[in-house]
Amino acid sequence: MKTMTCKQLGGACEKEFTAQTFEEIAEMSKKHGMEMFQINDEAHLKAMQNMKTLMQSPEAMQAWFENKRKEFDSLPLN
Numbered sequence: 001m002k003t004m005t006c007k008q009l010g011g012a013c014e015k016e017f018t019a020q021t022f023e024e025i026a027e028m029s030k031k032h033g034m035e036m037f038q039i040n041d042e043a044h045l046k047a048m049q050n051m052k053t054l055m056q057s058p059e060a061m062q063a064w065f066e067n068k069r070k071e072f073d074s075l076p077l078n
Contacts, residue, residue, distance in 0.1 A: 002075040006032060009068060010051055012043035022072040 002025070003018045005011075009029040017028040036044035055061050 001078045002072060003078055004029075004072060004075070006044075008071065010047060010064075012036075012041070012047040018078060022069045025072060026068075 001018050001020060003016050004025050006013045006015045006017070006029060009017075009025070011029065011033065015032060017025045017032070019025045019028060033044060033048060037048065054064055
């Protein structure tokens with residue numbers, strides 16, 4: 001198991017996500033983001049806007065995703 005925070009994944013807080021794979025962590029982060037969107041959390045909404053801007057370039061989004069995957073892969077096991 002490995003752990004990453006919301007901030008490490010482009011979010012706005014220190015909430016930790018722990019999973020076996022990067023895909024699981026990404027899904028947890030996405031769910032957390034949706035929860036924060038529903039309660040109109042200002043810091044998370046700003047982080048989401050930054051991600052939305054990044055997503056306008058498929059190449060930039062792919063590079064970001066690969067960098068996060070590499071960061072996950074380099075983390076020690078819990």
